[in-house]
Amino acid sequence: MADPRVNGQGAAQVDAVVVGAGPAGAAAAWELARAGRSVVLLERGPFPGSKNLYGGVVYGRILDQMVPRWWEEVPVQRWVVRRSTMVATPTQALTVDYRTQAWGRPPYNGMTAFRSEFDRWLAGKAVAAGATLVTSTVATGLLRDETGRIAGVRTDRPDGDLRAKVVIACDGVNSFLAKEARLLPRVDAAHHTLGVKEVLALPREVIDQRFGLRGDEGADFEILGCTGGIPGGGFLYTNADTVAVGVVLSLPHLAASKKRPEEVIAGLKAHPAIAPYLEGATLKEYGAHLIPEGGYDHIPQLHTDGMLVAGDAAGMCLAAGIWLEGVNFAIGSGLAAGRTAARAVASGDTSAAGLAAYRRELEEGFVLANHKRLRAAPGLVLSDRVQHRYPGLIADLAEGMFTVTDPTPKPGLLKLLRRAARRNDVRLRHLLMDGLRGGRAFR
Numbered sequence: 001m002a003d004p005r006v007n008g009q010g011a012a013q014v015d016a017v018v019v020g021a022g023p024a025g026a027a028a029a030w031e032l033a034r035a036g037r038s039v040v041l042l043e044r045g046p047f048p049g050s051k052n053l054y055g056g057v058v059y060g061r062i063l064d065q066m067v068p069r070w071w072e073e074v075p076v077q078r079w080v081v082r083r084s085t086m087v088a089t090p091t092q093a094l095t096v097d098y099r100t101q102a103w104g105r106p107p108y109n110g111m112t113a114f115r116s117e118f119d120r121w122l123a124g125k126a127v128a129a130g131a132t133l134v135t136s137t138v139a140t141g142l143l144r145d146e147t148g149r150i151a152g153v154r155t156d157r158p159d160g161d162l163r164a165k166v167v168i169a170c171d172g173v174n175s176f177l178a179k180e181a182r183l184l185p186r187v188d189a190a191h192h193t194l195g196v197k198e199v200l201a202l203p204r205e206v207i208d209q210r211f212g213l214r215g216d217e218g219a220d221f222e223i224l225g226c227t228g229g230i231p232g233g234g235f236l237y238t239n240a241d242t243v244a245v246g247v248v249l250s251l252p253h254l255a256a257s258k259k260r261p262e263e264v265i266a267g268l269k270a271h272p273a274i275a276p277y278l279e280g281a282t283l284k285e286y287g288a289h290l291i292p293e294g295g296y297d298h299i300p301q302l303h304t305d306g307m308l309v310a311g312d313a314a315g316m317c318l319a320a321g322i323w324l325e326g327v328n329f330a331i332g333s334g335l336a337a338g339r340t341a342a343r344a345v346a347s348g349d350t351s352a353a354g355l356a357a358y359r360r361e362l363e364e365g366f367v368l369a370n371h372k373r374l375r376a377a378p379g380l381v382l383s384d385r386v387q388h389r390y391p392g393l394i395a396d397l398a399e400g401m402f403t404v405t406d407p408t409p410k411p412g413l414l415k416l417l418r419r420a421a422r423r424n425d426v427r428l429r430h431l432l433m434d435g436l437r438g439g440r441a442f443r
């Protein structure tokens with residue numbers, strides 16, 4: 001999908017260039033194009049979605065703003081109607097298993113989807129609105145004008161400089177463009193996790209039977225205590241005739257453990273509560289990708305003269321234990337960046353002052369409001385007690401409650417709690433303190 005303007009002699013000039021055709025980039029380009037601005041959407045992969053890796057669930061409410069009745073055309077694998085949150089130890093598992101038929105009909109809540117299909121579909125909306133998509137092209141750096149202000153990007157094409165009034169960096173976690181603009185500081189491993197995932201093939205009817213699903217219903221399992229002592233979590237999602245199983249691991253702890261991520265996934269797959277779902281499944285794909293998990297306190301500066309940053313490039317993935325949502329936050333921030341850029345171009349002021357409305361819009365909307373409210377959650381969820389002691393405490397408490405002790409009378413709940421706390425080296429005052437912290441973090 002070559003764009004002659006990029007290969008032509010001298011630098012081409014457009015209103016905006018958006019780097020990265022993931023969900024953030026597609027949304028930003030769509031807003032700009034729809035406002036009548038000339039916009040180039042650059043993607044290094046051969047097509048949008050070809051380089052993108054995630055667990056598997058898209059929460060589509062934000063799409064209402066882009067495509068009315070999007071569920072009639074989006075490339076979906078399954079509509080998630082079952083959400084299970086599991087706390088595990090190597091030999092135990094306690095699951096809160098929620099399901100609702102409401103999520104299985106319009107306007108839906110979440111769906112499993114392949115990024116190779118979803119991102120391509122979303123970028124197609126930007127192209128339909130008038131954006132120019134240029135694939136197999138890497139933005140290699142920023143162009144600056146004589147005053148030092150950002151004025152476009154260099155690409156790896158011959159004569160491929162592209163001048164623009166605004167650059168929107170949607171190039172994902174560890175954004176080289178945001179770093180070059182000094183918006184993103186050096187990446188701190190402590191605020192990143194490594195997401196590792198396998199896609200396993202199973203016949204559709206086997207998935208339906210094992211997960212208790214019918215038709216295009218899907219299931220989403222989130223699991224705590226299954227990462228072999230490395231802080232993080234696990235997931236298991238159903239596609240039409242594959243399942244995605246994976247783990248999200250604290251980077252410094254993974255490095256210190258000397259374990260290979262695939263060993264950790266193997267441990268999850270062999271867990272007695274997970275293995276029966278996967279019996280006979282064959283490996284189709286394996287991949288790994290960084291996730292920005294710093295939360296609100298580590299969201300960088302989001303704009304400078306001539307440039308905005310959106311999506312994972314700006315650390316906007318919400319990874320707060322029971323939630324792992326990045327695609328919807330990427331789309332939300334991309335839309336806001338596109339709108340701000342379009343207004344700034346129209347007003348003739350694409351300086352930092354002209355682009356400052358972006359942050360305000362994000363703070364007022366769901367993207368930064370959620371991050372702000374949940375700012376303490378990532379730290380709490382990855383803390384030692386939540387990761388290493390509470391899964392055992394919860395599982396032992398459940399085991400105590402459900403184990404029949406005849407001929408002795410059933411022990412009271414407080415006695416069981418004390419016993420589970422002792423076994424798992426938890427002080428009740430810490431439990432109380434963390435309970436309060438949790439209450440505040442998730443209020």
Ligand SMILES: Cc1cc2nc3c(=O)[nH]c(=O)nc-3n(C[C@H](O)[C@H](O)[C@H](O)COP(=O)(O)OP(=O)(O)OC[C@H]3O[C@@H](n4cnc5c(N)ncnc54)[C@H](O)[C@@H]3O)c2cc1C
Pocket residue numbers: 019020021022023024025042043044045048049051052053054055056057058059137138139140170171172173194195196197246247288289290291310311312313316317324325326327328330
């Ligand atoms: C294992 C794992 C599980 C996850 N599970 C979920 C989940 O179930 N649900 C969910 O909502 N989120 C999930 N996430 C988070 C989600 O994947 C991200 O938050 C989301 O993809 C961010 O979108 P983005 O558009 O900002 O960035 P990306 O999707 O990373 O897109 C960036 C794009 O920029 C392109 N690019 C990069 N550099 C350049 C360059 N120099 N020139 C041109 N193009 C470039 C890339 O090829 C890519 O297409 C998960 C992440 C991981 C790693």
